[in-house]
Amino acid sequence: MKIVGIAACTAGIAHTYIAKEKLTQAALERGHEIHIETQGLAGRQDTLEQKEIDAADIVVIAADIKINGRDRFKAKKVVEVPTSLVVKSPNKLIAKLEEIKKGV
Numbered sequence: 001m002k003i004v005g006i007a008a009c010t011a012g013i014a015h016t017y018i019a020k021e022k023l024t025q026a027a028l029e030r031g032h033e034i035h036i037e038t039q040g041l042a043g044r045q046d047t048l049e050q051k052e053i054d055a056a057d058i059v060v061i062a063a064d065i066k067i068n069g070r071d072r073f074k075a076k077k078v079v080e081v082p083t084s085l086v087v088k089s090p091n092k093l094i095a096k097l098e099e100i101k102k103g104v
Contacts, residue, residue, distance in 0.1 A: 001032045001101050004048050005060035006067050008039040009083045016040045019062045019086040026090035030098075036060075039067055048072070058097050062086040 007023070009015035020036040027034040035052050038045045050072070053059070059078045061067060062085070079097060086093055 001058065001098065002052075002056045003027055003032055003034040003058055003060060003097065004036070004052050004056040005034075006037045006039055006048075006063060006069075007083060007086070008063040008065050008067050010064045011041065013041060015064070015083040015087060019083040020046075022090040023060065023062065023086050023093065026094045029091075030094055032094070036062075039063075039065075044068065057101050060086075060093070060097065 005023070007016045007019040009019070016038050020038055024034050024036060035048060036046065037048045053072055053076065056076060059073045059076045061070075061078060061080045062083050063080070064083050077100065079100065081093060
């Protein structure tokens with residue numbers, strides 16, 4: 001499965017990057033491709049390219065704030081969760097994304 005998404009916490013520092021790292025690690029361990037953009041105090045980093053978005057099966061928005069660029073995902077299945085859920089249960093989130101992809 002190809003996953004793209006955005007991580008953004010209130011401060012745009014710790015939870016943003018922890019969520020990105022945990023989500024990336026969990027997805028790779030299960031054999032998925034993943035690219036997560038971060039948004040926060042440092043601005044937008046690891047910006048998603050449109051071709052990555054177009055090729056994605058699902059979009060994850062792990063955010064505690066309003067994110068910029070949401071319109072890029074209008075034709076995609078989007079799953080929104082708080083960053084705390086990703087930090088605490090990244091493997092369960094990936095399993096849920098797999099279920100959604102399968103249409104369960």
